Amino acid sequence: MTNLLLYQRIARQLAEDIRRGVYRPGERVPSVRKMSQRLNVSHATVLQAYANLEDQGMIRARPQSGFYVHQTPALTAPTPDIAQVERPQLVTRSSIIAQVLSESRREGVIPLGAAVPHADYLPIRALRQYLSRVTRFQSARAFSYVFSPGYEPLRRQVAIRMRDAGVVVDPGEVIITHGCVDALQMALRVLTGPGDLIAVESPSYYGLLQLADLLGLKVIEIPSDPDTGISVEALQLAAAQWPIKTLVMTARLSNPLGGAMSDSRQKQLLEVAERFDFRVIEDDIYGELVFEQGVFKALKSQDRNDRVLYCSSFSKTLSPGVRIGWVIAGRYHDALQRLQTFSTYSACSVTQLGVAAYLENGGYDRHLRYIRQEYCSNISAYQLAVQRYFPDGTQMTRPKGNFILWVSLPARVNTKILHAWALERGISIAPGLIFSNTEQFNHCIRLNCGIPWSASVDQALQTLGELAARLCMEGAVVG
Numbered sequence: 001m002t003n004l005l006l007y008q009r010i011a012r013q014l015a016e017d018i019r020r021g022v023y024r025p026g027e028r029v030p031s032v033r034k035m036s037q038r039l040n041v042s043h044a045t046v047l048q049a050y051a052n053l054e055d056q057g058m059i060r061a062r063p064q065s066g067f068y069v070h071q072t073p074a075l076t077a078p079t080p081d082i083a084q085v086e087r088p089q090l091v092t093r094s095s096i097i098a099q100v101l102s103e104s105r106r107e108g109v110i111p112l113g114a115a116v117p118h119a120d121y122l123p124i125r126a127l128r129q130y131l132s133r134v135t136r137f138q139s140a141r142a143f144s145y146v147f148s149p150g151y152e153p154l155r156r157q158v159a160i161r162m163r164d165a166g167v168v169v170d171p172g173e174v175i176i177t178h179g180c181v182d183a184l185q186m187a188l189r190v191l192t193g194p195g196d197l198i199a200v201e202s203p204s205y206y207g208l209l210q211l212a213d214l215l216g217l218k219v220i221e222i223p224s225d226p227d228t229g230i231s232v233e234a235l236q237l238a239a240a241q242w243p244i245k246t247l248v249m250t251a252r253l254s255n256p257l258g259g260a261m262s263d264s265r266q267k268q269l270l271e272v273a274e275r276f277d278f279r280v281i282e283d284d285i286y287g288e289l290v291f292e293q294g295v296f297k298a299l300k301s302q303d304r305n306d307r308v309l310y311c312s313s314f315s316k317t318l319s320p321g322v323r324i325g326w327v328i329a330g331r332y333h334d335a336l337q338r339l340q341t342f343s344t345y346s347a348c349s350v351t352q353l354g355v356a357a358y359l360e361n362g363g364y365d366r367h368l369r370y371i372r373q374e375y376c377s378n379i380s381a382y383q384l385a386v387q388r389y390f391p392d393g394t395q396m397t398r399p400k401g402n403f404i405l406w407v408s409l410p411a412r413v414n415t416k417i418l419h420a421w422a423l424e425r426g427i428s429i430a431p432g433l434i435f436s437n438t439e440q441f442n443h444c445i446r447l448n449c450g451i452p453w454s455a456s457v458d459q460a461l462q463t464l465g466e467l468a469a470r471l472c473m474e475g476a477v478v479g
Contacts, residue, residue: 094209097210156171284310290400
């Protein structure tokens with residue numbers, strides 16, 4: 001009984017330290033040995049205390065590493081408001097987007113802008129081993145063309161992965177692409193022509209806005225909720241007024257808001273698509289990074305009438321550099337395959353073979369479990385820092401997965417100016433103006449939380465908060 005009370009007291013004290021910020025989300029708590037020596041108790045007693053805290057969801061064990069704080073701190077900052085619908089228009093932000101992206105790639109900056117996972121979260125060593133094996137033992141195939149629709153063993157592995165998204169497909173239905181953007185652009189080229197109107201989420205992935213500009217498409221932005229995803233009600237109203245040809249959206253972990261649609265909302269969306277007869281291109285690039293697996297399925301899983309073209313890639317989970325994506329196009333499969341055959345042939349042969357070998361033997365699911373846990377801890381740490389350092393009135397999202405955080409600052413803060421000031425101090429952010437063709441998000445930023453938490457990241461966020469407070473005080477004009 002004495003030991004039981006003792007481990008409870010240890011657990012209670014450590015829990016209080018976590019709540020007070022002594023140990024922050026993502027940080028390591030004292031090792032079992034150190035805590036045992038500090039308190040002069042047995043290892044077994046400390047392990048009981050840590051097991052108790054694990055049961056409460058406050059800490060998590062990492063193999064061969066120790067115990068880390070997992071508790072999400074109490075967040076008082078509200079979630080951002082949703083956007084307003086504005087009239088369709090041609091994209092006018094491409095030059096601004098290109099400028100911001102170019103500036104953000106400067107050497108020596110802390111990359112809090114681009115949604116690129118840190119190398120520590122990529123299975124680089126394993127990928128290097130499998131790429132080396134295929135170039136050594138399958139050189140004839142690896143250094144030759146692999147024509148559309150792509151390397152069959154890789155398509156088979158993708159088809160297996162799709163089961164986790166709730167989508168049952170044969171390998172023959174999968175087309176391998178040069179990443180997700182390549183899949184999106186081919187889908188848009190098959191479904192639309194210059195002057196057509198497409199609907200996108202608001203705020204939206206800036207790469208999609210650039211694609212629309214390149215293809216001469218008009219865009220109407222549909223408000224998206226940070227929690228539940230795109231507004232089906234707003235989409236229906238827009239479709240009743242304007243001739244939407246295609247909707248491009250994300251059902252699981254939208255970029256940049258991180259919203260995720262329930263099954264019932266997905267069904268409602270597809271009913272609207274049927275009623276107004278438009279196709280849907282689903283961008284599911286973050287789908288495998290949902291923290292609670294099985295809670296959300298891909299929109300394609302609800303598709304009973306072959307209305308959804310599904311696009312994704314391994315850029316956010318394996319490596320952005322391998323450039324392996326895919327599209328499941330249903331009735332448009334042959335059209336996309338013809339387009340690919342006479343343009344890019346297919347993705348790089350070497351990486352197709354290497355990624356296929358890794359997926360067959362490399363422990364991909366184990367890797368996913370690890371990075372989901374890491375990103376969950378990182379999101380919590382970044383949220384707490386934003387809450388601590390940023391001006392009063394700041395709002396932020398509560399993503400259910402991925403590694404990006406959308407932050408809405410007071411309206412007086414022009415984040416284009418904040419972006420420039422931050423770069424001068426070696427910090428890159430993604431200002432809100434590049435995520436919309438409107439002026440609605442000029443006070444917002446997107447933060448990349450796919451960087452391990454560290455003192456330098458904490459200092460960078462503190463600097464951002466100070467700069468934002470300065471812009472608040474100066475009353476900078478938005479836009």
